[in-house]
Amino acid sequence: LSPVFVEFFVSAPGKVILHGEHSVVHGKVALAVSLNLRTHLRLQSTSSGDVRINLPNIDTFLSWEITALQPLLAGCGGEWRWIFELDGDLLKRLREFTGISDDSTDTRSMAVLAFLYMYLTVFAKSLASITVSVWSELPTGAGLGSSAAYNVCLSAALLSARGAISSPLTPQQESARWSKEEMELINRWAFMGEKIIHGNPSGVDNAVGTWGGFLRYHAGNITPLSWVPILRILLTNTKVPRSTKVLVSGVKDKINKFPSIMNPILESVSAVSCTCEKTLTEMAVHGPSPEHYNILEELIDINQHHLNVMGVGHSSLDTLCRVTLARGLHSKLTGAGGGGCGITLLRPETDTSVIQSTIDELKACGFDCWETSIGAPGVQQHSSAALSQDILKILNSY
Ligand SMILES: Nc1ncnc2c1ncn2[C@@H]1O[C@H](COP(=O)(O)OP(=O)(O)OP(=O)(O)O)[C@@H](O)[C@H]1O
């Protein structure tokens, strides 16, 4: 355990995908941006001989004796090392130990499996007695990257507690970030958690959770987009539950079944992402014009149709598109779809009364709806003084 470590707070943002969800899993371009909603984690060293996890969002409070976990590492070799491929044997032993089946997509099971896997691989031969509490402002399983924010927080906190990366916060600071190399490590470790929860993630969500800001993601390459205009976005949570793992695997089945039909769709979505990026750059350089917004709106419509072709639409998302279009606003699903969240682009000239009546009508449909702010910083370490009293109260109550 890192000698300086007793208590540790970290947070990571959720994300919205502007364009490229699903296609990005198949090597196409995606554009994504961090949200001002964050997941917070508190890690404490204890002397109980247990590892404990408190996940109040999903009503999960569990602990294991370290001596009971130790034998799971028996087949993992002697020395501690960086492992960036999922260790299938360890995962199998963990599934047997926890009684979680291969095909489980259950919220609690996935969170527990990702936590235990990361804990065991990060601490390896010197398992530490710790308590981890996680609280998120993000809705769980709604397309806003809650799994990635969870995995990024776990990765950063566990790696720091293990002493594998620094604790960047100095006594004078309220929040601090890690070095580029350390962030790359946090991102890679979080990606393994995503593999456990998602099955076949592209890595875009954990990249945004780690780096924050506006990113272009293409086949593992992350490019921060510094030239983007300020965009106003309305977020709608249809509250229809869905699993990213199931949706991603459904799209893969469709591609395998109809490759000549589906591959051009993926290619077209990639072109939508590239055209959107080009338009955003022009808007930042020359100033936004109504024509730019017309293009952005058309791209949203085209992509939403493509996502429906992929089979990840939902009647609740159709309702979102219809209600907003009646007021001249354009929407698409964001994240894995199948319910969950959608985004609506607001134009600079969109009247406040129009926005309010749209929000009211969407709420009357049973949805949550709010104007969001995007581009928040990526993963950070915090002092307790940096956290709001509400969040501290939740994290400190376990
Ligand atoms: N605050 C949290 N506490 C515990 N587990 C969480 C939390 N947030 C997310 N998870 C885990 O992540 C899973 C949700 O991941 P999933 O990928 O299905 O949705 P998402 O990440 O919200 O959406 P998307 O991947 O489409 O952006 C949950 O089932 C749970 O296992």
Ligand SMILES: C[C@@](O)(CCO)CC(=O)[O-]
């Ligand atoms: C659906 C998907 O493209 C985005 C989920 O937020 C899956 C992924 O990229 O891992």
Ligand SMILES: [Mg+2]
């Ligand atoms: Mg996810």
